[in-house]
Amino acid sequence: MTFTWLNGGVTHMDGGAMFGVVPKPLWSCKYPVNDLNQIELRTDPILIQVDGLNLLVETGIGNGKFSEKQKRNFGITEESTLEEDLQQLGLTTDDIDHILMTHMHFDHASGAAKWEGEKLVPTFPNATIWVQKTEWEELRQPNIRSRNTYFEGNWKPIEHQVKTYQESVEVVNGVKLVHSGGHSAGHSILMIDRGGEKIVHMADLMPTHAHQNSLWVLAYDDHPMASISAKEKYLVPAIKEEAWFIYYHDYKYRAIKWDESGKEVQDAILRK
Template sequence: MALERWNVTNDLTLTWLNGGITHMDGGAMFGVVPKPLWSRKYEGNAHNQIELRTDPILIQVDGKNILVESGIGNQKFSDKAKRNFGITEESKVNESLNDLGLSCQDIDHVLMTHMHFDHACGLTVWNGDELTPAFPNATIWVQETEWMELKNPNIRSKNTYFKENWQGIQDQVKTFQKEIEVVNGIKLIHTGGHSAGHCILHITRGKQDIWHLADIMPTHAHQNVLWVLAYDDFPMDSIAKKQEFVLSAIEKESWFMFYHDKNYRALKWDKTGKHIIECITRNRDNE
């Protein structure tokens, strides 16, 4: 299967891998925004669900293979959970890497914006009755508060923080507080909002400026700073961080890339934020 690849600079390539598909409730994904408004920008199905990809982004730079997010993995969901989360396809990250002449053993770093199930279930695999690392040679970067909550979820967060997503990888995890620059020009920045430890990714290489806002802007339809998720633990923090990062990036005509968007892999708006002036779209013909 042909994968969407973006040669950002002479020394930096982004490739979207196939991490699986979920269909989440549209009302929850757009919070208090009325359906007549959000459905103009992002189509829902007959069950009021919207399609959300869970496609990790492979960054190849400076001789390193860096994965952003991990997909929804395999064999992590009961039939009931698959129905509830609208899972129609599990991860094919292995196959995607093989198409590039790589394997899971070739991943050097995994950058986690947060550890909710739809981002983190791909970190471990079942080997019989034992959980083992999906990327055994990688360092996994997780914000410190996020890692602690994953291991000690509260009454609400236990529905999205699975023990299966930390058991088996503890020796690979490195935590940080405010930000971490894993390689030159590739940085995770703590924002909070969606979760207490939620982070975003900023790439600055050459003249390119690229943002991955993760789940404070999971799709292009969430560009409006007030359009935040009902899933957000701290929605006012999400709004504040979108004001801080999204508005300035649009003004600079920076790129935005996405893990969840069913239509766009990456795009650039004009300075008004009203018109898409460049984009990389998802190729549905290959599915």
């Protein structure tokens, strides 16, 4: 199994929103913040090559999907070079077999469709796209709050490719999406258990290494108490099992393994 992080673009979001009720003097000691009170959040899809298949976790923010106003509001300083990154690996977007979406917020799903002239078309035309059932139902009828992150242009072009699941789905042997809720009602995490190695992608329940504390949840979370419960259920035991945690958003780390106590970093892979 091979993991390769692709450049899906960069956003900068309000630090207070990203850390919710946690006071700034606490979270700013763990994650850098700029003069606009924004923190850097990468949107780097993870290519997993296993059993002769190419799996992609999330899709980045794509290209040409945002107005200048949106770029300013979301602190977008760089768009995706995913297609070029795949070319360097001898692949194209046609070679992606499965896309594992933890949820469909704009910073995860905007790369799923691209402009072809005046029309939006699937970026990964041969892929099966896995989305949790509640997430898929809610994004097509967003409420007054969620319509600011569930964009029709991200899901409508790909709806014929989508497969849904309720509690969990094992896409490949030992590679499983598990419904967690919390960040959104249909949010899921990725759990990998192969060859005696455990790898967990907590997605936006732990978007950065600084969100390891179960109580440090986002103001963006639709169901913050569910986020805390899910972190206690999945994150805490995985730390004790010395699992690797992989990241999509973190500015510094691609992966971290903590010691059993969860207080010391035992091993890490840095973003180059």
